[in-house]
Amino acid sequence: MMDLILEGIKKAFWLLITFDPEVMGITLLSLEVSGIATLISLIIGISVGVTVALSRFFGKRIVVSLINTGMGLPPVVVGLFVTIFLWRNGPLGFLGVLYTPAAMIIAQTVIATPIVMGITLAAIQQLPQKLRLQILALGATRLQMVWILIKEARLPLLAAVMAGFGGVISEVGASIMVGGNIKGYSRVLTTATVMETSRGNFDIAIALGIILLLLAYFINLILTHIQQRERPR
Amino acid sequence: MTETAAILEAKNLEVKRGGTLVLDVPSVSLRKGEILSLIGPNGAGKTTLLQTLSYLLKPFQGEIFFREKKVGMNHSVLEYRRKLAMVFQEPLLFDTTVFNNVASGLRIRGMEKDEIHTRVTEQLEQFGIKHLKQRSARTLSGGEAQRTSLARAFALQPEILLLDEPFASLDPPTRDSLIEDLEQNLQQTRTTAIFATHDRLEALRLSKRIAVMNGGAILQIGSPEEVMNHPANEFVASFVGIETILSGTVTKKDGGTFVASVSGQEIEAVGDARLGEAVVLCVRPENVTLLTHFSQEGTSARNILPGKIVKIIPLGPYQKVHLDCGVPLVAYVTNHSLEELSLTEGKEVKASFKATAVTVMRKGE
Numbered sequence: 001m002m003d004l005i006l007e008g009i010k011k012a013f014w015l016l017i018t019f020d021p022e023v024m025g026i027t028l029l030s031l032e033v034s035g036i037a038t039l040i041s042l043i044i045g046i047s048v049g050v051t052v053a054l055s056r057f058f059g060k061r062i063v064v065s066l067i068n069t070g071m072g073l074p075p076v077v078v079g080l081f082v083t084i085f086l087w088r089n090g091p092l093g094f095l096g097v098l099y100t101p102a103a104m105i106i107a108q109t110v111i112a113t114p115i116v117m118g119i120t121l122a123a124i125q126q127l128p129q130k131l132r133l134q135i136l137a138l139g140a141t142r143l144q145m146v147w148i149l150i151k152e153a154r155l156p157l158l159a160a161v162m163a164g165f166g167g168v169i170s171e172v173g174a175s176i177m178v179g180g181n182i183k184g185y186s187r188v189l190t191t192a193t194v195m196e197t198s199r200g201n202f203d204i205a206i207a208l209g210i211i212l213l214l215l216a217y218f219i220n221l222i223l224t225h226i227q228q229r230e231r232p233r
Numbered sequence: 234m235t236e237t238a239a240i241l242e243a244k245n246l247e248v249k250r251g252g253t254l255v256l257d258v259p260s261v262s263l264r265k266g267e268i269l270s271l272i273g274p275n276g277a278g279k280t281t282l283l284q285t286l287s288y289l290l291k292p293f294q295g296e297i298f299f300r301e302k303k304v305g306m307n308h309s310v311l312e313y314r315r316k317l318a319m320v321f322q323e324p325l326l327f328d329t330t331v332f333n334n335v336a337s338g339l340r341i342r343g344m345e346k347d348e349i350h351t352r353v354t355e356q357l358e359q360f361g362i363k364h365l366k367q368r369s370a371r372t373l374s375g376g377e378a379q380r381t382s383l384a385r386a387f388a389l390q391p392e393i394l395l396l397d398e399p400f401a402s403l404d405p406p407t408r409d410s411l412i413e414d415l416e417q418n419l420q421q422t423r424t425t426a427i428f429a430t431h432d433r434l435e436a437l438r439l440s441k442r443i444a445v446m447n448g449g450a451i452l453q454i455g456s457p458e459e460v461m462n463h464p465a466n467e468f469v470a471s472f473v474g475i476e477t478i479l480s481g482t483v484t485k486k487d488g489g490t491f492v493a494s495v496s497g498q499e500i501e502a503v504g505d506a507r508l509g510e511a512v513v514l515c516v517r518p519e520n521v522t523l524l525t526h527f528s529q530e531g532t533s534a535r536n537i538l539p540g541k542i543v544k545i546i547p548l549g550p551y552q553k554v555h556l557d558c559g560v561p562l563v564a565y566v567t568n569h570s571l572e573e574l575s576l577t578e579g580k581e582v583k584a585s586f587k588a589t590a591v592t593v594m595r596k597g598e
Contacts, residue, residue, distance in 0.1 A: 133289050134325040138338040138389070139315035148337075152328055229371075 008202030015207040023207050030188040033101050034169040037108035041164050045116025046157060050146060053124035067121060070114025079174030082107040086178065099180035107174040112164035119163060123156030124149060155226045166219040170212060240265040240425055241393060246295035248281055256281045256449045263425060270436035271429040273446035279429035283395050287317050315342060318391035322398045324378035326370040331362060331381050334370055338389045356384035359418055376407035387418060394426040412438065433473055445469045463592055470515045476563035477516040483508055490588055498559040501535040502591035513594040520590035521564035524583040525574050534585040542580050556584050
């Protein structure tokens with residue numbers, strides 16, 4: 001038993017050091033899919049988050065609750081709904097993107113957007129109320145004010161993006177459901193690890209696992225750095 | 234626009250919060266180069282007035298005229314705001330260097346990089362924070378941060394500078410140092426300013442015109458002498474530091490003076506009053522002199538009331554002496570005099586003050 005594992009670890013390092021094409025291909029696709037999903041969720045999440053944070057409207061509390069609930073959406077549930085939508089006779093079936101990377105991007109965007117939105121909302125609301133007044137008193141237009149507030153909250157916003165990215169690069173449920181885990185096409189780090197492990201191909205599984213761990217570490221490093229900085233006066 | 238015309242004028246300002254009227258100012262104006270102080274307790278409406286004047290708060294009703302032009306349509310609100318600068322009680326700095334903070338207002342206006350550099354350097358120099366140029370705002374002390382905030386405002390060369398209790402959260406030595414620098418800068422640049430504070434001594438120091446506020450209204454506005462020596466009503470009197478406030482009725486009249494009976498004691502004051510009229514008399518503690526049996530009787534003071542010292546409160550260089558002369562009186566006595574006259578609690582003394590030192594307010598004013 002130990003032999004199997006040790007052999008696996010040895011082979012894993014070999015795969016990594018020699019940049020095995022299959023492993024690299026899977027890694028690159030992971031980064032691409034999750035990267036694009038995070039980018040889209042960044043655009044939607046930050047703009048909506050900032051708008052909700054700075055506006056006063058009837059039902060704001062409900063909207064904020066919804067966003068916060070969205071942050072905890074179970075990925076398999078997202079996978080289920082995206083599948084239904086993209087199914088052949090579903091509302092978006094005509095797009096024909098089920099079991100393609102595009103579908104994974106869609107699912108991962110749905111997972112990441114509420115996370116980015118929620119953290120952005122909290123980050124902007126935590127800025128001192130009077131800061132908005134001070135910015136306006138300096139002669140800023142509303143647009144300039146929003147931009148300055150975003151800059152002021154840049155660290156928590158970076159944390160939001162990291163949290164979004166971290167959430168989707170490591171999720172497996174939705175990605176398998178809508179992507180199909182097709183070799184060389186829609187196979188990403190997480191889905192491949194599940195498959196290789198179930199087949200007992202520990203060498204590849206461990207290699208992919210190490211890459212996922214490295215990514216998680218990298219993300220965490222940035223988040224910790226952000227957390228340790230003091231607030232401005 | 235003539236030199237003496239008002240640079241800023243506001244009429245019928247009304248601000249409501251949750252249905253209640255929190256600001257009700259029928260009229261207030263500011264002349265170019267003037268420093269107007271707004272004093273009043275917390276919740277008096279000073280902040281509301283400042284924010285309304287700078288259009289950060291939209292008034293429920295009222296008009297604001299800047300250089301005789303009405304402020305109001307969306308476009309001109311921005312233009313108007315860019316002629317002002319405001320400093321708050323908290324420094325409200327941005328998470329960047331001191332230099333960038335001071336430059337922020339200029340950058341918002343899209344000024345040229347070189348000019349920004351010149352102006353910022355000038356202000357850093359003026360407020361003694363040049364050595365902090367590259368420091369992160371997060372690492373500044375309270376005083377340094379507030380200096381940065383002031384430099385940021387002055388860098389804009391505003392036509393009107395509004396300050397909302399800028400020194401309230403600083404410790405006394407820092408406060409004194411900053412007030413000095415602010416005073417100097419205001420004088421040098423001849424900037425028009427409105428300064429809100431709850432510390433009347435700060436107001437006295439910086440301005441030639443004081444407005445006393447309470448409950449969202451301006452109770453009195455005038456020179457320090459006017460406000461201090463002729464308070465319009467009891468609230469103003471107690472806020473500006475008059476300790477002795479007595480209610481009585483006029484019993485005698487003689488040309489320009491009258492005598493009022495206060496709790497059985499007779500007090501002579503200068504002024505015009507009707508017999509039988511109810512009046513409120515105020516005497517500033519600095520105008521009350523204490524005499525012991527051993528000192529000379531020859532004095533021009535018309536009011537000499539015998540009484541007893543009830544309490545002595547030390548206030549640093551001088552002492553506050555509470556007396557019971559049939560009416561309560563408060564006098565300030567130097568430490569030296571206290572010793573010289575061997576004043577102690579319980580001692581019998583005579584309190585004297587001139588008829589001209591009595592401020593008269595009609596009851597209910």
